[in-house]
Amino acid sequence: MGTPSLAGKGFRRRNLLDKVMTGLIYLAVVLAVIPLILIVGDVVAQGGAEMSLTFLTHLPTPVGVSGGGIGNAIEGSAILVGLATLIAVPIGVGAGVYFSEWPESKLSFVSSFMNDVLAEFPSITLGIFVYIIVVLATRTFSAVSGGIALAIIMVPIVARTTEESLKIVPTSLREASLALGIPRWKTVLRIVISTGRSGLVTGILLAIARATGETAPLLLTAFGSNYYFGGNLWSPIAALPLLIYTYGISPFQDWHSAAWGAALVLVGFMLLLNLSLKLLIGRKFAGVRAEI
Amino acid sequence: MEESSGIQLTSAKGIGRRRRGGDQILKGLVASAAIAVVILLLALGAELIIHSSLSLITFGPSFLIGTTWDPVHQIFGALPFLFGTILTSILALLIGLPIGLGVAIFLAEKAKGRRMFGYTLGTLVELLAAVPSVIYGLWGLFFLSPILRTYVETPLHNYLGILPIFASAPFGLDFFTAGVILAIMIIPTVSAVSRDILNAVPNSQREAMYSLGGTHWEVIRKAVLPYARSGIFGATILGLGRAVGETMAVTMVIGNTPRITASLFSGGYTLAAVIANEFTEASYPLYTAALVEIGLILFGLALTINLLARLLIWRMTRNTRFRV
Numbered sequence: 334m335g336t337p338s339l340a341g342k343g344f345r346r347r348n349l350l351d352k353v354m355t356g357l358i359y360l361a362v363v364l365a366v367i368p369l370i371l372i373v374g375d376v377v378a379q380g381g382a383e384m385s386l387t388f389l390t391h392l393p394t395p396v397g398v399s400g401g402g403i404g405n406a407i408e409g410s411a412i413l414v415g416l417a418t419l420i421a422v423p424i425g426v427g428a429g430v431y432f433s434e435w436p437e438s439k440l441s442f443v444s445s446f447m448n449d450v451l452a453e454f455p456s457i458t459l460g461i462f463v464y465i466i467v468v469l470a471t472r473t474f475s476a477v478s479g480g481i482a483l484a485i486i487m488v489p490i491v492a493r494t495t496e497e498s499l500k501i502v503p504t505s506l507r508e509a510s511l512a513l514g515i516p517r518w519k520t521v522l523r524i525v526i527s528t529g530r531s532g533l534v535t536g537i538l539l540a541i542a543r544a545t546g547e548t549a550p551l552l553l554t555a556f557g558s559n560y561y562f563g564g565n566l567w568s569p570i571a572a573l574p575l576l577i578y579t580y581g582i583s584p585f586q587d588w589h590s591a592a593w594g595a596a597l598v599l600v601g602f603m604l605l606l607n608l609s610l611k612l613l614i615g616r617k618f619a620g621v622r623a624e625i
Numbered sequence: 626m627e628e629s630s631g632i633q634l635t636s637a638k639g640i641g642r643r644r645r646g647g648d649q650i651l652k653g654l655v656a657s658a659a660i661a662v663v664i665l666l667l668a669l670g671a672e673l674i675i676h677s678s679l680s681l682i683t684f685g686p687s688f689l690i691g692t693t694w695d696p697v698h699q700i701f702g703a704l705p706f707l708f709g710t711i712l713t714s715i716l717a718l719l720i721g722l723p724i725g726l727g728v729a730i731f732l733a734e735k736a737k738g739r740r741m742f743g744y745t746l747g748t749l750v751e752l753l754a755a756v757p758s759v760i761y762g763l764w765g766l767f768f769l770s771p772i773l774r775t776y777v778e779t780p781l782h783n784y785l786g787i788l789p790i791f792a793s794a795p796f797g798l799d800f801f802t803a804g805v806i807l808a809i810m811i812i813p814t815v816s817a818v819s820r821d822i823l824n825a826v827p828n829s830q831r832e833a834m835y836s837l838g839g840t841h842w843e844v845i846r847k848a849v850l851p852y853a854r855s856g857i858f859g860a861t862i863l864g865l866g867r868a869v870g871e872t873m874a875v876t877m878v879i880g881n882t883p884r885i886t887a888s889l890f891s892g893g894y895t896l897a898a899v900i901a902n903e904f905t906e907a908s909y910p911l912y913t914a915a916l917v918e919i920g921l922i923l924f925g926l927a928l929t930i931n932l933l934a935r936l937l938i939w940r941m942t943r944n945t946r947f948r949v
Contacts, residue, residue: 351840351843358730361731362728362731364727372756426658431656447663447666450928453931457900457920457923460900461900461904462668485665519647546757549897574757581766593763600757604752608748611751
């Protein structure tokens, strides 16, 4: 190296350190991505072998009897998440509108903070809570209690994404509407919400994705069932994540296979939903991801 | 004139009333949703305290330091679970933090010129967060645990078995596997929050260090990371909160044996796991109350960790458009 002054030992060492650290940073990225590839690969390989129309539509069979399916779990998950969405969307959107349109109020500060805390809460404690207020009170595990538990998980996500997507609606739009003599409530409903609606929908879908994969609170509320939903919302109900858990820890080979098949259905649903949302909205909601 | 102005007046008043009425209704509706969120969290805490009162009164503070969990003889101590939760969470941080931080540095500092490349990798890491925890559990149980036992735990035990942390015979379903699974699960949290923190570091910091002749690593190490320190600490604590509350994946790989030991290769138990396993089988009131008290401890732990993390991240990002 012909360059004077800079060509000293220190310079070479610093350059080397720079290269080493850059390498380590790339290594970290590789190490972070490998588990995703392994998990998805494993789920597709093991679960793919199970996939058939029978598997998706039939009831589980006892151990040793072939031809069982996970139809009741798929149906149960759809009912639970549907119930949860019905409960969570009005509360979540309402709270989000309040956080965004009345940000200066004390309630907004307190509630928005608690919303953040709730979003990070261990879901199993939410399960205990719903067990106490619903299951104990009604003396039965039920679809309703499961729906409420999932709704509590969805509310903070919906509220946060609603707030974020309404906040980016330009103030000038609100001012223009108010200047035309349109009352505030109409401005909020017709101008602000309809401008930010794609963000709202995104938030709701993210919350649905999150709720679909949630297991822990369902152990104490929905409980699981081996049958199709019989029309009674006050009885235990099956759910995909519950089935994966109980079959996964069971000692039976065919149940393990069924668990992998169910895992493929669940992961496929989650990844498709997340990926399509991600591609649709780009980086706009990078801070509010599915897992919140 | 007078008449028309009179009409004008009343109709203006009417509009005003209607307008205020509509505003009040909307504000009332959305404010009650905001109040519902507050009530939910307060009720959550209150119910946990009320329904654990039997156990709180029976055992008092000794519940926290009791090492025996014996439902048959009605002796309940939470220490083995507290130990398991803290040990696995610390393991998760030790493994997950450097990787998560590395990803964040890559996304914020290295991938800037190559948006598509960085974006794709960032998306892949974020997708880790979209995988449900029960899937991590299933994968941990059938794939990761045997691999770790054969290729990591057994060699460590054979060569470094004199160290207490590697002392017991590898089992596969143990603290170590639970720690690794948790590490994978907190990487997206740590990396996404840290990336936003690093993006919030003003460019003048970097430019100043470059103008002094710093290498890229020196810019990161001496100008960016020190500035972002408290925010990254917040991201770390947030990751810790995730690890502490995680239930399903841990329940499936930790072995579920209440034990306090220095060996990472021994089966253990965590607060969340014992609730998941035993809650619906608790056969008498004191048993249920003890489990609710475990839930209360988890609640307190998660609340403290969260408040700390929020404070740190808020201090770092309050002046920027990023919200974490």
